[in-house]
Structure formats: structure tokens, C-alpha cells
Amino acid sequence: MAPPKLSEIVADIPSLRGVFITAMPDCLLYEAWTRSEESWGTEDVASYFGDLVRANREGLKALKSWSAEMQITIESADLLLVLRELRSDFVVAFAFQREVPLGMVRLHTKRALDRLGALLPAVEAEARPRGARIVAFLQKYAPDPHAVLQRVALQTGITVDTLHRPEALDQGQVALLESAVKDVLGLQTLSI
Amino acid sequence: MPATPSPRSYLPEHDLMFFGGVPAVYHCHHFNLFLDQTIDDAIGPQAGAALRFTAARAASHDLLAGLAARAGTSTPIERLALAQDTFARMGHGRLGVTADARGGEAIGEWLHYGFAWREKYGSVVRRTRPADAFAAGFAAAAVEVAFGLPRETMDAAEIECIATKGARCRFTLTPGAAPPAVPSVGEAEVRAQLRPSFPGREEQAIAKIAAGLRDFTAGVAGDAHGLVPAFGVLVTMHLAGYYNRICCDAVRQVEARAPQVVGAIETLLRESGHVCVFNTFGGILLSPEWEGLVGPPDSDPAQIVVGCLGIARALGFGHWTLGELAPGERLVVRTPSSYESVYSLARYGKLPRPNEYFLQGASLAIAQLAHRVDWKSRPQLTPEVYAALFQGGELPWKAEQTESSSCGHPRSEVVVTRVA
Numbered sequence: 001m002a003p004p005k006l007s008e009i010v011a012d013i014p015s016l017r018g019v020f021i022t023a024m025p026d027c028l029l030y031e032a033w034t035r036s037e038e039s040w041g042t043e044d045v046a047s048y049f050g051d052l053v054r055a056n057r058e059g060l061k062a063l064k065s066w067s068a069e070m071q072i073t074i075e076s077a078d079l080l081l082v083l084r085e086l087r088s089d090f091v092v093a094f095a096f097q098r099e100v101p102l103g104m105v106r107l108h109t110k111r112a113l114d115r116l117g118a119l120l121p122a123v124e125a126e127a128r129p130r131g132a133r134i135v136a137f138l139q140k141y142a143p144d145p146h147a148v149l150q151r152v153a154l155q156t157g158i159t160v161d162t163l164h165r166p167e168a169l170d171q172g173q174v175a176l177l178e179s180a181v182k183d184v185l186g187l188q189t190l191s192i
Numbered sequence: 193m194p195a196t197p198s199p200r201s202y203l204p205e206h207d208l209m210f211f212g213g214v215p216a217v218y219h220c221h222h223f224n225l226f227l228d229q230t231i232d233d234a235i236g237p238q239a240g241a242a243l244r245f246t247a248a249r250a251a252s253h254d255l256l257a258g259l260a261a262r263a264g265t266s267t268p269i270e271r272l273a274l275a276q277d278t279f280a281r282m283g284h285g286r287l288g289v290t291a292d293a294r295g296g297e298a299i300g301e302w303l304h305y306g307f308a309w310r311e312k313y314g315s316v317v318r319r320t321r322p323a324d325a326f327a328a329g330f331a332a333a334a335v336e337v338a339f340g341l342p343r344e345t346m347d348a349a350e351i352e353c354i355a356t357k358g359a360r361c362r363f364t365l366t367p368g369a370a371p372p373a374v375p376s377v378g379e380a381e382v383r384a385q386l387r388p389s390f391p392g393r394e395e396q397a398i399a400k401i402a403a404g405l406r407d408f409t410a411g412v413a414g415d416a417h418g419l420v421p422a423f424g425v426l427v428t429m430h431l432a433g434y435y436n437r438i439c440c441d442a443v444r445q446v447e448a449r450a451p452q453v454v455g456a457i458e459t460l461l462r463e464s465g466h467v468c469v470f471n472t473f474g475g476i477l478l479s480p481e482w483e484g485l486v487g488p489p490d491s492d493p494a495q496i497v498v499g500c501l502g503i504a505r506a507l508g509f510g511h512w513t514l515g516e517l518a519p520g521e522r523l524v525v526r527t528p529s530s531y532e533s534v535y536s537l538a539r540y541g542k543l544p545r546p547n548e549y550f551l552q553g554a555s556l557a558i559a560q561l562a563h564r565v566d567w568k569s570r571p572q573l574t575p576e577v578y579a580a581l582f583q584g585g586e587l588p589w590k591a592e593q594t595e596s597s598s599c600g601h602p603r604s605e606v607v608v609t610r611v612a
Contacts (some may be wrong), residue, residue: 042559054434143316144226146582147463154233154446160456186318 006033009115013108015097017079018042021120022050022091025192026128027135030090030120047140049093053083057176058191082109091119131177132167133192138181148184155180199262200410202508203382205389206529207402209508212258213379214251214544215432217531218409218507220425222594223310223468224595227435228305228325230460234442235449241325243438246371249344249435250327250337253375258336267331268292268338275334279327280418282429283450285538287418289331291365298331300361302417308426309355322353324436326394328363335365344370377433377538385526385537386583387597392513401502404485405476423475424573432508436535456551459606462591465553467578473500474561474573493519493562500558501525507556516604520563523608525555526595530604533597546596548604556591563589588612 010033011018018034020042027050032042053072060066072083080096082105094109135149142148153160156176162169169177178190196595199212209216232240256275265271272289279287290296300306306323313319328348335346347368352358375381392398412427416422418428435575439461446457476482477489489496497517504512510531515524532548546552560581565571581587588611595605 111314141316143313144463144467146579147460148461150456151229151233152465153453154230154450154460157450157453184317186320 004115004119006031006116006119009119010094010112013112015100015104016094016108017097018095019112020046020049020093020095021086021116022046022053022093024050024054024085024089024091026133027051027054045093049083050091051137051140053085053091055191056083057085073105080105081107083108084113086113086116086120092116129167129169130192131166131174134174134177134181134190135163135166137190137192138184142184151184152177152180155183199259202406203386205511206386207505207508207511208382208531208534209597210379210382211429211431212255212262214255214258215377215379215382215531215535216429217432217435217509217557218427219430219435220427220468221304221473222425222471223314224305224314224326224428224430225309226464227461227506228323228439230457230464231438231442233460234318234457235445237321239445240442241321243441244325244434245329245332245348246344247434247437247441248326248431249332249346249348250329250374250376250437251431252330252333253336253343254378254433255431256333256518257343258334260337271338275337276328279330279334280414283414283418283420284327284330285414285418285428287327287331287334289334289338289365291335291338293335293341293367295364295366296335297365298327298348298363300327300363302419303327303354303361304419304426304428306353306355306361307419315409316356318605319355321356322350322361323355324350324353324361324363325550327361329434331363332365333399342370343365344373374437375539377535381538382534385529385597387533387602389511390513390526390603392501392515392526393517394494394501394514397498397545398502398505398514401486401499403501405506408481408485423472423479425472425475427472432535435550436539438531439532440536440539440547443547454554457611461549462553462556465550467553468550469500469554469557470560470578470581471573473503473557473564476503478565478570478573479562487494489567491567491599493517496562496565496567497558500561504554509529512551521610523555523559523562524605525551525558525605526605527551527597527609528603529597533604536598542600543596543598545599546604547598548593548606551604552593552606553593555608556587556589559589559608560587561593586611 018038020032021030023030027047029043029046054074074081078098080098082094084092086092096105139145149160149163158173201210260271276287286301289298303324309323332346334349341507348363348365350363352362390419446454501512510527510529512525512527515526518522530548531553590611591606591608591609595601595607597604
């Protein structure tokens with residue numbers, strides 16, 4: 001029997017505005033469903049949620065409080081968001097209307113998650129070179145992204161042309177890159 | 193205390209500005225932040241901050257010594273008060289200096305760099321290093337001038353900064369050893385480097401706009417916080433010697449240390465001009481003041497270009513003229529001298545390649561404003577609008593400096609052409 005489609009699993013959940021499934025570790029959109037009236041940029045949303053869950057996981061690990069069952073709940077002005085890791089290779093984000101009771105949200109997400117497992121393929125995480133992942137992270141989060149590779153070039157001495165091919169960076173260059181990216185983003189560590 | 197003088201002047205036919213006999217220009221926070229950041233990227237955060245401080249102290253000493261002499265001040269208290277008042281009038285914030293010849297401290301409130309950084313980037317990036325090297329240099333120079341100390345013998349360190357989430361900005365002031373002297377480039381040195389001026393197309397219209405804007409900016413001064421929020425940006429009157437020294441020194445250091453990335457620093461210095469002109473000139477074009485002076489901007493690229501060249505002259509950038517304009521295809525900006533080239537010539541003589549990065553980036557931005565903004569819709573020039581200019585990667589226009597008075601050419605020329 002063919003696996004169910006995402007829309008078949010979630011469309012009938014009351015007050016649900018959208019679902020985003022992000023493939024990890026690259027934070028790429030795997031699949032999304034939103035109601036027709038929503039105008040969200042699903043690629044961007046999926047990518048940021050992936051990073052959020054990863055940062056949360058690292059933070060909890062630092063606090064020695066992480067477990068695979070962790071779930072993030074965000075109550076914004078008009079949304080109630082639930083983010084959950086599904087296996088180690090996907091993150092699922094549910095966006096509900098803000099006024100839905102939390103208990104109902106938990107019930108619906110649990111039921112949906114049970115069925116979503118059948119929808120998702122077994123993914124062999126692609127071993128992207130660390131340099132490539134760092135550059136992708138930088139370009140996503142740096143202020144003034146149009147100029148950021150030039151900034152890193154200046155800090156590291158690695159030419160911009162070389163930085164455009166980050167998968168080819170050697171170990172020493174990756175270390176320089178990582179140091180520069182931490183400086184540009186004001187971070188002590190990169191959770192990549 | 194004697195009244196603070198308002199000694200702003202322009203060189204006729206060259207549109208270069210002086211303040212207290214020191215080369216000066218108006219620049220916005222976009223330019224100031226991006227330029228400082230580029231210097232630190234280029235030579236490292238510690239060396240960058242040290243260079244920015246040293247350049248600020250030297251240029252500020254020249255300014256404050258000149259102003260103190262003109263005002264006829266006779267006591268250290270008068271000279272410190274004059275310095276603090278000048279700092280605020282220039283739009284750099286409030287700086288309170290409590291010191292004598294043995295040093296002391298300074299407290300900064302609403303400092304332009306720290307405040308602007310926090311507003312622009314503070315929600316995106318955590319900053320760990322203070323942002324106000326210019327204020328540090330100004331405070332040190334104020335003490336030197338107030339107490340008749342030799343120039344560049346007072347050090348300052350910013351020990352608390354609002355850009356790093358401090359409650360305010362605080363500096364310690366201590367006597368130090370003077371570094372090797374770098375000769376000042378003042379009005380006499382600038383005059384000695386001028387090339388014969390010339391008119392361009394639409395000269396009358398550009399000159400009229402420049403004159404009108406000069407009248408307007410003559411009355412501009414810091415508000416209660418010592419800031420100048422205008423045209424959607426924070427404006428400063430600034431010292432050209434500061435900008436020029438940090439640019440020239442950083443480029444030279446990169447040339448010596450990592451020549452393979454000289455192109456990167458040149459691109460970033462151009463970008464500091466691009467982001468500045470797009471936001472500041474664009475903000476001026478959309479302002480009620482502009483509407484009163486010129487009328488509302490429309491979609492005619494020629495009108496936008498003429499307006500921008502008038503703005504450039506009024507802000508003290510030089511006698512920027514319109515060489516050519518083929519709407520949608522090509523823009524040529526020429527000037528006999530720029531605030532960048534006169535400094536470069538005075539300090540280094542002729543250079544082998546052009547180095548007027550602000551002129552290059554500004555000309556590119558003028559082309560963007562003329563062709564890529566829907567003026568009739570009265571747009572807000574938000575960060576998102578600016579970022580959208582770069583959607584798809586490279587800008588669809590490129591700038592090339594084909595002549596430079598820094599290289600001994602009779603004029604500087606930037607050619608901006610459409611790429612795609």
C-alpha cells in the first residue's frame with residue numbers, strides 16, 4: 001500500500017496552519033503543507049527551524065538534559081509552534097493558530113507524528129564537507145550576506161574564488177574559515 | 193565660555209569641505225560602521241582598533257587645536273567644553289571628559305558608533321569588542337589640546353560599550369608614548385593637490401541643488417543626544433583624515449601581508465560607499481526637504497543622477513560632475529579631485545592604480561538609485577530593499593575607475609555600466 005501523503009495526514013487537524021519537514025543535518029526543506037491562505041516561504045522556514053532544533057539539542061546536551069523526546073514549543077503573537085525531531089534525520093514543525101489549547105496541540109501532534117514516520121524515507125545523511133556546511137551557515141545568518149565572503153577572505157587570506165568552492169578547502173583552511181565565521185557571527189562555537 | 197564657532201567652509205569649484213581648517217565630510221552610520229568593520233577584517237580586530245584610534249586622535253587633534261585657537265579659548269576647562277560641544281554638534285553623541293594632564297576618564301552617552309551598531313546589528317550579532325575608537329581618539333585629543341600636551345601622547349581605552357551590552361560607554365585616559373608621526377593633511381596640503389576644475393553636463397542644475405542643500409545642512413547639528421537622525425540615517429560630520437588614513441593604511445597592510453585578497457578589501461571599501469549613498473542619498477531624495485528644494489523625485493534617471501551629484505557636492509565629497517548618461521546602459525561620473533585623492537596625493541604622491549573606493553561605490557549606487565527604485569511609489573529604503581538589490585548574486589551594474597587623480601591623471605572618472 002502506498003504511504004499516505006502529508007496533506008492526507010494533517011489537513012483535517014483543526015486550527016493547523018502549516019507543517020514543515022526539514023531534512024537534517026543540512027536543514028533543507030523535505031516537504032511542507034500549508035493552508036492556501038498562508039504565504040510563508042517554506043524553504044526559509046524549514047531551514048531556520050532545523051537550526052533551532054539543533055541549537056536546542058546542543059544547549060540541552062550542555063546542560064546534560066537532552067533526550068530524544070525533546071520538543072520545542074513556541075508561543076508567538078499569532079502562532080503556537082511545536083518542533084520535534086523525528087528520528088535523527090528529520091525535524092517536523094507544526095504551526096497552529098495561537099488560541100488552540102496546548103493539550104489539543106499535543107494530542108494532534110502526537111497522532112500526526114505517529115503517522116508521519118511512514119511517510120519519511122530512510123535517508124543516508126550526505127557527508128557534506130565541513131567547509132561547505134560552514135559557508136552555508138554563514139550565508140544564512142550573517143548580516144550583509146552579499147559581502148560576507150569578502151569579509152572572510154580578508155580575515156583568512158583565502159581568496160573569494162576559493163571560498164566559492166568550500167568543499168575543496170583543506171583542513172587548515174577550514175580551521176581558518178571556522179574562526180572567521182565565529183568572529184563574523186559573534187559566536188563562541190558553531191553548532192554545525 | 194566663548195560661543196562655539198561654526199567654521200565650515202567649502203573650496204570654490206572643488207566642493208571639498210573644511211571644518212576648523214580640517215578636511216571634513218558628512219557621512220552616515222551605514223558608511224561608518226561598514227568601513228570600521230572592514231578595517232578590522234583587514235588587519236585584525238586589535239590592530240584595526242588601534243589604527244582607528246590613532247587616526248581619530250590625530251585628526252581630532254588638528255580639528256580641536258584649530259577650533260580652540262579660533263575661539264580664543266584660554267583655559268583647559270574652556271577647551272574641554274569646546275571639544276565636547278563640537279563632538280555633539282558633529283552628531284557623534286555626548287562625550288563627557290573628566291581629566292587633567294595625567295589622564296582621567298570619559299563617559300559617552302548615545303555615541304554614534306556604539307548606538308548605531310546596536311541599532312543596526314545588535315539583534316543579529318553578539319559583539320564582544322567596543323565600537324567607539326573614534327570617540328576614544330577624540331577624547332584623547334581633547335585632553336591633549338586642553339592641557340597643551342604634545343599631539344598623540346594621550347591614550348584611551350574603551351572599557352565599557354553599549355554595543356557590547358554595556359549601560360553606557362566608558363573610557364580610561366592615560367599618558368602614553370607618541371607613535372611615529374604621520375604628517376597631517378590639512379587645508380594647505382589639500383589645496384596643493386587640486387587639479388583644475390571643470391563643469392559637466394547639467395552643471396547649473398547640479399550647482400543649484402548643491403547650494404540649496406549647503407544652506408540646509410549649515411543649520412544641522414546634533415540633537416539633545418548629540419545625534420543627527422535625518423533622512424532615515426544617522427548623519428555625522430566627520431573628519432576626512434580619519435577615513436583616508438584608515439583606508440590607506442589598511443590597504444597597504446593587506447598589500448604587504450596578503451596580496452591575494454587585495455581585491456576583497458577593495459570590494460568592501462566600495463561597498464561602504466555603495467551602502468552609504470544608496471541609503472543616505474535615497475533618503476534625501478525622499479525627504480520633505482528635498483521636495484521643497486527640488487520637487488518630488490520621479491522615474492527619470494537623469495533627474496535622479498543630477499540630484500545625487502548635487503547631494504555629493506553639498507556633503508563635501510568633491511566637484512562630482514556628470515560626464516555621460518545613457519539611461520539604462522551607462523553612467524560616467526567625473527571629478528577634478530575627491531576627498532580621497534587629495535589625501536592620497538599629499539601623503540604618497542602618484543599611485544600605480546586608482547584608490548578612490550568611495551567614489552567608485554557611490555557612482556555604482558547612483559546608478560542603482562536612478563534605475564532600480566520606483567520613486568513614484570515613495571518607497572521606504574529598508575534593509576530588505578537594500579538586500580534585494582543583490583538578489584541573484586551580483587549587482588546588474590558594475591563600476592570601473594578608468595582615471596584617478598591619485599594616479600596623476602587630470603581628473604578622476606568612474607564608468608558604471610549595465611552588466612545584464
